Amino acid sequence: MTETRVLSPDDVDVLELVLTGVLPELPEELRPGAGSDVVFTDAENTPIGRVDTAGVVHSEKALALPQSPLADPEVRLTAPLSTHSEVAVWLSVPLVKAEEDAVRQRVAGAAPPVVIAVPASRHAVVGIGEAHPIALLEYARALATDLGGAQVVVVPWPNGPEAYAGVSPAALASALNADEIIDPIAQRASDIHEKVAQLGDAFARAVAEIYSPEAARAVTTSHANAHRRGKVYFFTGLSGSGKSTVAKAFATALEAEGNTVSLLDGDEVRHHLSKGLGFSREDRETNIERIGYAASLVAKHGGIAIAAPIAPFASGRAKVRELVEGADADLVLVWVNTPLEVCEERDRKGLYAKARAGEIPDFTGISSPYEEPEDADIVINTAELSIDEAVEIVRSA
Template identity: 55%
Template sequence: MLSTPAEGVCTPPSPRLPRPQPNGASPVRRRGEEGAGCSPRRTSAPEPPDCAVAEKGGRTGQDAPVQRARDGQPLRVDDAGAELVDLLARSGLEASLSWTGGVWRVEPAEPGAGVRLDLADAELTGGEELVVVDPELVPFAALAITRADGSRQASDRTVSGRLRPLAGRTAATYPGLEVDGSPGGRLTGVHVVVTDRLLLEADVAAVGAALDALPLVLLGLVGEGRPTPREVLARGLDAVAADLATQLGAEVGVALLSLPAVEGADVALLPALLERAGAARTSRARALARTGPHSQGAVGPLDGGPTSATWDEVVDALERGADVPAGTASPAVVRELRRLHPARHARGAVILFTGLSGSGKSTVASGVVAALRAEGSRTVTVLDGDRVRTMLSSGLTFSREDRDLNVRRIGYVAAEVARHGGTAVCAPIAPYASTRAEVRRMVEEAGGVLVLVHVATPLEVCEARDRKGLYAKARRGEIPAFTGVSDPYEAPTDASLVLDTSRQGLEECVSAVMALLREEGLVLAPAPAP
């Protein structure tokens, strides 16, 4: 049952329940060589006070996944944290949430303990309520604190209490399908099959073999870290449900549950949520097992279903632009799979050049941009480090924190370019491995491919070039933290390609990058001459 909407929030249409269906209807080194209803809208809510930033991993400003709460200020969490807190607030389940080492973790709570928030490096007030806001600073939950551990000066701060939902979260994308974890309601007395991936024909056969007298609901898990976007999974499960209902004369429905794929979430929360929602029987498609070890043991798998090797074969065929073997999936599911896994030459890409100042990365990047535009199959956006600083990062200093933020901003914009099938060519220094890894994560989560090119021109060559006089200023102490002189450059160990412009000319470097792009399937090989 959906929670009662607050005043000013439109009521969603009735949930879609199972329904009866009639029968029938060299210097160049490659890696390894070395629904209906009113439109969803947000309720008006007062703008929350600013949050101070949790000092974690050098993150600053709005890039921090967890922010401090001080004296009347709210606690801001990232998307995964917001999904977890929102689910707990609406379901009334008890759990322990911790933010440590840059990741969320969920563990069962002691009965009667309520919700425990264990946030390293966060100063939490010991007042009556702690307001939690999402990444857009919308208040959506409040924790009535019953216990606070650790002093205000402690590096770790833990609070426990009872969560309650607040009006303000954006309405569900599919309000007729969403399950919010409320007791009883739409899953009462049904057989629930859980998945977070599209179902292949082997999955469908396994589901059909498990059918009994109970109505069936296909429950799709969506949210941060899940492999299938909400809208893709909703369409794909709808198609499978219709096929099952027609073929077997069964009652088959579809529902979605926002449960991020963070450590412990499936094990600690999923069985309790299904029990609380009244499910009579629960099982999961084998596809769910591919989300990682933390999903194992949460809900037992159905017998049969595709193996990991089958999934790998399907994805490999799609990314090569080949046909999916006949009988692997229904036409509707194949259509969704093609949207989810387009051929590599149609996927967005980010080519990230990294190297010391003066290494030649901007020059090589410009040559690659010209070659891509001449080739003509890709739209190209250039995000050169120096150009970006005049617009996207205007006002930032050259401190470590600001240089780090500059690269993350470039990575964010590049990932959005890739999300829409474009190609972003970036050439910042990007000296820190952790920041490059974060850029890779952003690109891959957007469905793009990251190509990391290390322009490994030696420091002495870069310093001898010194076209901008920066090395000379750094040697005189006028630039306090300059990469290669007074600040480290962490050479990548995961580069797709390594170049050295002191030993290779521009044409050779550009040719090496273009050859790599063709080898990776990101650029089609030129057609043979007639």
């Protein structure tokens, strides 16, 4: 019997490394038991890989990549590099000036090309002194120019590689076709680590220098509690309309600018927040209300929430608007109005075919209605717009 296993974003990064031949085999943490036949899916339940009973890893369908510069085939590592290099630089965070100087000195005598490898996680968590992968890629390109035209390569990389045995920058030497990989951060001096760690307290230190203790307390407290108005971007549309793709690309664009974004995608919410609910009208309305409630909590405290369920019923969407506006936040309703026939052509999971065959009851657009929004703030059609164009339209709202 075939087992199905849902992978975390970090697991998907590791699977991509294996499927593209960058890593020779799955880490032990992801290997199924002997004789097991396992299908790996992403959080949207799309099959992306399979391990047969002999332990061989196969690709099921193309991995869904974020719509961003990180997915550019010109830079993303999709197979081991064919061009040999003497030195590769592992660029996991922006370097301080002294580290940049050290890298220049190290590669000065190396034969071109020098490779700059930028790790990019599907689950990026940015701390003090770090950068979102898109911002890091832009920095890498500037550094590459400074080094005389180094080759920049984006490497899919789990956010916590220490959890996976054998997944390390050094393990990528063969895939990068490099004699040596240098990791400036592994050699970072302790005083630099300390200075970077103190960046987060820079505001408080500056305030303490120019205010009395009582005034400083008032200023820092007010700054810490400053409340910006929260916002919820609620995408609705048929399955396959492109709403999740646009929502994820939009979230990535906002995160690259330093925003903290909570993404509530339909399938992932079903797996966690609404596990056990069916697809009757009542259950669907409950699912949408839960999404709206979670999004309103994020926005209530000045955050940005992005949701991308089908949300077929006007009453459910109205409830979401009520919850968000009741939390003193703004709702932007985005209707992804892509024609049904286009959605069917894109269907990666074969759901429309099953619905038309009667295998899936109450399927929106086939055997269950989709009530077109009359109060949408934005209407886009991904059959006529590129993802980048759609994201820009949403950003302008």
